[in-house]
Amino acid sequence: MAVRHSKLSQIEKIARPIKWRWRISSLQENPDKVRSANMRAIRSKNSRPEMAVRRCAHSLGYRYRLHDKRLPGSPDLVFRSRKKVIFVHGCYWHGHGCKRGGSGAKTNTEYWRPKIARNKERDKISVNKLTADGWNVLTLWECELNDVHALKVRLVDFLK
Structure with missing residues (x-):
């Protein structure tokens, strides 16, 4: 054998x-x-930017739920007791105005421009629904996550 x-x-x-x-x-x-x-x-959940925000929030002592499908837009981090949510957006996929997100697609633009416009519109609708329901919303962009100290300050200010 x-x-x-x-x-x-x-x-x-x-x-x-x-x-x-x-x-x-x-x-x-x-x-x-x-x-x-x-x-x-390319993942929609557990992406590198999202994991960086999760690590930072956890190191500050905050506990949260992930991707609550009961809420509009399925926010990345949900702080139910504080009635606050955080979205972590990739600059390209959500059409941020920075150098990474503002350049747009180089190929197949007739598909990508409307796709990213729909993503932006869907994000706006989700935020409006959440604020109408009494939730506070913070949107963090991928390009803003390089400075860990600034990220911690922003999270503490938002979650207090």
Whole structure:
């Protein structure tokens, strides 16, 4: 049985690179598959900017709920007892005016301009519904998260 196992592992070692080369070559031949794979890898939850804000809020001693679907827009962080929510927006995806978000798409602009405009409109509607229901809303942009000290000050001011 041990001999058979070692032969299988040797075959697997040989077969893996062949399969991988096939995947790479097929992706290089079809750029739509590459784009599709890249878009699939972009997450809407637990993104790097969101995780940075979560770590910062937690280190300050605040406890929160994540992505409450009962609230409009499903805010990233929900502080129910304080009736406050935080949205963490990526500059590109939500059309921020900074250098990252203001440049827009370079390809397929007839799709991306209306898509990002719809995202901005949906964000505005969600914030209006939340404020109408008595919630305080803070929107943090990806470009604002580089300065950790400023982020902590902003969170403390908002959550007190």
